[in-house]
Amino acid sequence: MIDPNDPRDAILDAALVHVPFDGWSEATLRAAAKDAGIELAEAHALFPRGAVDLALAFHRRGDEAMTKRLKSEPLDDLRFRDKVARAVRTRLEVIEDREAVRRGATLFALPQHSADGAKALWETADAIWTALGDPSDDINWYTKRATLSGVYGATVLYWLGDETPEHHETWEFLDRRIEDVMRIEKAKKTVNENRLLRTLFAGPNWALSKVRAPSRMPRMDLPGRWAGPSE
Structure with a gap:
């Protein structure tokens, strides 16, 4: 949700005017801070890594907009694969600026920013x-x-x-990628239903069964945790 009183949102809104010309760069951050009437020192405090944090803020704004729209979407009657496709499509449709x-x-293709x-x-x-x-x-x-990260x-x-x-x-391409994912899920189900294959994978499956999703509160930077035999 965009807050008109939030200096981060003010800088990001101002930056979108400059991104088509200067990309996600220090020049864009400087120009955005000036246009928003915010001291450059404060802008750097809000976006410590400069352009990278600014670009990530834009990306996360899109995630928030998608989540808000999906809450009002009638998804209950859709097949599961169609729900996923609708969500991905919605994420693209809420994007404010394709050039951004x-x-x-381009920025995140650079080796030093690929992890971001x-x-x-x-x-x-x-x-x-x-x-x-x-x-x-x-x-x-x-x-x-x-899997969905790759599809998106x-x-x-x-x-x-x-x-x-x-x-x-694009929507036809998306449907094909979702179909590929469903084939993988069907293959996994086939393996689990085959007694011989289930026996062969008993060890790995036991180990994987001990992996747990990360706790939502508090938020953790690490992707998850390991559940020991006693859990």
Whole structure:
């Protein structure tokens, strides 16, 4: 939610005017602070890593907008795969400025910022699964988010180059990626239902069964925890 009294939002709004020309850069941060009437020292305090934190703030604003819209979407009657596709599509539709995303993709493609880009994709996937009420608290919590991160990242790149009316080719691409994921889930189910394969994977499955989803409160930077045999 955008707060007109929040200096972070004021700087981000001002930055979007400059991003198409200067990208997510120090020049953009300086110009945005000046346009927002905020001292540069305060802007650097709000965005300690400069352009990277500014780009991440833009990305997280999109996640928040998606979550808000999904709460009002009638999803109950949709198939599960269609719920996921709708959520990904909604995340793209709430984007304020496609050029800002393009510039962000360029920034996060740099080796020194790739970890930040991967984390941003993970946060989007987590926001989607959380909005859809995912009950997972084991290894599936991780695999769902890892898989969806890949789907969302690939769809964004396709969307950036899609000039078709209403991006219909992007939505077709998204449907194909979701279908690929469903095939993986079906394969996992087949393995679990096969007595021989279930026996072969008994050891790894036991180990994975001890993995738990991270605690939501307090928020942890680490992705999860290990549950010992006594738990």
